[in-house]
Amino acid sequence: MPADDYKVTVVSETVLSLGLKPGKSWPLQTSETSLYLTEYRDDARGSENLLEDDAVPVATVIETPTVMHGGSKVIYMTGSKQFNINGTGFRAKDVTLVFDPPLERDADYILSTKSSTCLILTLKTGRKWRSDGNPGPLKLRRIDTGAGQLRIDAQYGGVLVAEVQVDLGPxxxxxxxxxxxxxxxxxxxxxxxxxxxxxxxxxxxxxxxxxxxxxxxxxxxxxxxxxxxxxxxxxxxxxxxxxxxxxxxxxxxxxxxxxxxxxxxxxxxxxxxxxxxxxEDPAITPNFGLTVYQTHTHELWLSGRGFTRGSANTELTFEPALTMGIDYVLMVWNRTHVLMSLLDGRKWSPTPGVLRVTSIDTGAGPFRDFTPVVVANVASDADFSATGLSVVRSTSQTLYQTAAVKQLTITGTELCPDARLEFSPPLGRDAYDVASAKPTELKLALKPGKKWRSEGGVLSVIAVECAERVELAYGQGIAVATILPDPTIVASERRIYATYTKKLVVTGSGFSLQGTELDVDPTPLTSYDVYSVETTEVTLSLKDGQSWIPDRPAAKKEDESLGSIVVTKIDTGAGEVLIDNVVVAKVYPDPEGAVCDDSCEWALDGVCDEETNQGMRSWFDDDFGGLYAYDDDYYGGFGYYYDDADDFLAPVCVPGTDCTDCGAAHKGPDDVEDQIECSNSCQWANDGYCDDTRTSGLCALGTDCHDCGPASAGNYTTWDDDGWWDDDAAYWDDDDLVENYFEYDDDAKPGPPLPKTVGVIKSTPNPKHPILEEQEGIGGIFMIVLEAIVVGIGATMCTIGSWFAYRYYKGEKLPFDFNPPREDDEEAWGRKKFVSGPAEITPDVTYSGGGGK
Missing domain, CATH: 2.60.40.10 (Immunoglobulins)
Incomplete structure (x- = not known):
């Protein structure tokens, strides 16, 4: 930078001021350039450079922003929900706008920087584009993109960005x-x-x-x-x-x-x-070749599509008629398969014949376009043997795989004490003892360390041998018990609040979709309901006015636990199983003065709609499986200036009003933004750098928990990403795009904020980027495979090189010669000497007849 472009003023012994002369500009090579001081000379002390160190960065020069006049752009007071401001020099971070009449960012509108030439403003619910409520011009008076507030067209009091009109009737x-x-x-x-x-x-x-x-x-x-x-x-x-x-x-x-x-x-x-x-439009796949027996066949699988479970269960109508809950029970396995289980004493059909499904209802009423289909051929039960031996079907008898709660009882006729039983799946004689034997009943006790089945399902007897071997149901076997998987509970140190945490998730295995009961201590059964049950997860819902730990003295400090929630018993359908007091949660006192209710209009929808969960919301698209197919011109035309806001989602509820979905996140009702202890609501959360008020101040205190740690205990270093962007200005978007570095589960249910003791990135003098800290997902696997390939090739080349070096050292002949013959040594190369002169030319085309060549 030439010396005549600026003027130096000595402010004090420690401060120099550089003033730009009229018509000059600070040097700008890219959209952001660091200005270094390379020499400092004082005529009074000689002409040599007095800088002791190398060049020192003294400033960062950024592009001067400009704002385009809005022209004839018209927006409505509340009807227009979004419009854009065009210009130049806009930055992904540090953009502040001053309007006339005043508008407050994040209170009246949400600002999103689409590009360096476009800002998108979204009106928040219940707000207006003019704070005075009167129609008129909306002007932008000042803009700050990181170098201080810059007056925009001060001669006219700012630039007109839109004309605000009164809402129309429609x-x-x-x-x-x-x-x-x-x-x-x-x-x-x-x-x-x-x-x-x-x-x-x-x-x-x-x-x-x-x-x-x-x-x-x-x-x-x-x-x-x-x-x-x-x-x-x-x-x-x-x-x-x-x-x-x-x-x-x-x-x-x-x-x-x-x-x-x-x-x-x-x-x-x-x-x-x-x-x-x-x-989904339901359908059932026909199955003409399947044969079931009137009573001996226990299960019938149906395949198709659109099956549902839960509040919108699947209902089927059969011919001959079968009644749900009386003749059979139905379990929806997934959207393409259902399992029907015949109840004891009932038949698939009173007479042999064809079993049809005549109608289906998966939640939206009987499907009108359904065509009846054959799902099985019902055959007569197998005849009894000449000896009179038989086994009675019994599927209501339930046993766990290993838990010795009950014995297996087999009833029938002409049974002998030393009967040889053949089971399906196979069950060896060394797995059980005969506890008692009668002609009409056998009781079997499972030996320690053995299982009735390797996994849950039906246990059938396919043959019994007393005086002679009798095959049951033509070899299909007769079901004598339903074996349930052994239930287990996974220990967890999850943190919940005494009353503000409304749902507690208990994970494990072997849970029954048809009903699972848990006994937890010290929470009484009257204080909670079983909200939902999956095979690996049970969700408990706390009732209004109840506490997870009742009648316990309050903790002295907020970080002091009131106690632990432990599971003592579990019953998934085959009797109670004692659990060795597995801890599933630790309970802490409610934050003092916390505000937490479900007054938000969109509460209880499974998505956290508060500010504490900003940026962690996703919508599944029914067409593409990704984001909803919002048009780039989302509200284009008619004064609605939506422009490519596909990737923008923001909170819509006041903090503390979506308690069930978000959990208790705040310390008090007033000044919530400054009192948030730990959340990731910052726009630049999870980018590997602390962006809250303890460093750059781009985000509120405690809102970049992943990178900074809780508000009361930081886990960050002073390294900042912004100071090292001198040569990567084109990569701003990539630097702060969370999805480039982390993967999120779209089905995950949001919970309470991280506890104070949780820190993801630990203090280090030179912190690694998250993508290097934790290589997970497809990208991480690719990098690992790539590293393995590089290392493998390097090792192979080193091995080959060492082998050649060894042979050369021993004087052995190598497969190549370090001193090849000269190019003109024809004999050495094995080539014939070329003799110049005319050569016979063979034509590409020959002709027959006429003597042509």
Missing amino acids: HGVTVESTPEQKVYQSQKKLSVQGHGFNTTLALNTLKWGNSLRGKGLNYTMTSASSSRLDLELEPGSKWRAQPTNLPGPLILLAVNAGAGLVPVGPTEAKKGRVVATVF
């Missing part, structure tokens, strides 16, 4: 959430409830959370009133296309009733309104 359109409206994928009709719709059919346009398009592409709007829109699906289309994500909500994001698209839910999170719950 901006008042609303939509009711109707998840109770259940439809199948290809069901013909669907209705949308609300008010403010345009009674002129053609003036209504709907914007969905997936790729549904109206106007005859996917569906047609058949009728419209001020409170209802009726839709009819086009042939070959579906309300939601991806069956693996069903049952699932059909989300309506916005409605255009004549004045532009109006969002019907909180736009900053794109939650929209659930207008229906969509179920």
Whole structure:
């Protein structure tokens, strides 16, 4: 930088001030350039360079931002939910805007930097674009991209970025959430409830959370009133296309009733309104070749698609008639398989013949397009043997694999004490003892260290040999017991609060979907309900007004545990099994003054909608399996300046109002932002650098927990990423994109914030980047394989080189010569000497006849 571009002023013995001269500029080679002081000379002390060290960085020069005039851009006071500001020099971090009238970031709007030339502003729910509520111009007066607030067009009081107008009547359109409206994928009709719709059919346009398009592409709007829109699906289309994500909500994001698209839910999170719950079109695969016996066959597997369980269970109608709960029980294994188990004393059919399924209901009513299918051929039971020996089917008898709670009882006729039993799956005679024997009953006791079955399932007797071997049910066998997997509980040190934590997840194995009971201590059974049961997970829900640890003295400190939750007994259907007091959680007192309830409109939806969970929300797309298919022009036209906000999601609830989904996250009701102890709500959380107020201050204290540690105990170093970006300005987005370095489970349920004792990145003088600290996922596997290949090639080359060196040292002949013959040594190369002169030319084409050559 030439010396005549600036003026030096000595402010004090320790401070020099450099003032830029008019018409000059600080040097800028890229979008961000470090300015180094390389020489310092004082005429009074000679002309030599007085800098003791090498060049010293004294400043970072960034591009001067500019803002484009909004022109004729019009937005509505609350109807327009988003608009963009164009210009130059915008940065991913450190952007601050000052408006006239004043607007407060994160209170009135959310700012997202799409690129260096585009800023996207999203209006928060319940706010206005002009704080005074009056229509008029919205001006940007100052902008700060990291080098201080810069006045924008000060001569005119700022740059006009938009003209704010009063909301039009159609901006008042609303939509009711109707998840109770259940439809199948290809069901013909669907209705949308609300008010403010345009009674002129053609003036209504709907914007969905997936790729549904109206106007005859996917569906047609058949009728419209001020409170209802009726839709009819086009042939070959579906309300939601991806069956693996069903049952699932059909989300309506916005409605255009004549004045532009109006969002019907909180736009900053794109939650929209659930207008229906969509179920997969069910079907059952025919099975003409399957034979079952009237009573001896215990289980019948059905395959197909669209099967559901839980609150929307699968119901089937059979011919001949079978009644659920009386003749059989049904378990949905997954969306493509169900298992039917015949109850004791019942028959698949009163007479031999064909068993058909005539209708199916997976949650949205009987499926109208279902065609009856044959699922089995019912055969007569096997005749008794001439000796009169028989075995009675008994599937209601349940036993654990190893737990010696009960003995196995086999009932029948003409049974002998020394009967040889053949089981399916095979069970050796050395696995059990005959505890008692009668002609009508055998009782077997399992020996220590043995199992009735290697895994859960039905235990059948396929043959009994007394005087002679009698094969049962033509070799298929007769079920005598249902063996349940041994239940286990996994110990956990998870941290929960006494009353603010509403759900406790207990993990293990062998849990029964049909019913699992747990005894936990010291929480009484009257204080909680079993919320859900999976094969490896049981969720307990605390009742209102109850505590996980009742009648315990309060801890002296918030970090002092009130006690532990232990599991003492478990029953998955075959009797109670004692558990050796496995600890599944530690209970801590509720944070003092904590505010935690479920008053948020979107509470209890399984997704944390508070500020404590910002950036950790994801939506499954029914068409692509990824993010919802939001258009780049999300609210384009009609004054809605949405522009490519596909990757932007934000909190929509006040902190502390989505307690069940988020947990108790705050220390007190006031000044919540400064009192958050530990969360990852910072926009740049999980990027390997601490970004809260203890370092750069880009985020609030305690909101970058992964990188900084809890607010009261840091685990970070003073190394900052921003100071080392002199040569990688083009990689800003990659530097702070969390998904590049971490993988998240979309189905994971959000829980309470990390405890104070948890720190992910430990203090170190030279911290590693998270991708090097923890190589997991596909990227980590690729790097490991790549390293192995490089090391393997290097080892191979070293081995070959060592072998050649050894042979050369011993004077042995090598497969090549270090001194090859000269190029002109024809004999050595084994080549014939070339004799110059004319040579006979062979034509490429020959002709017959005419003497042609």
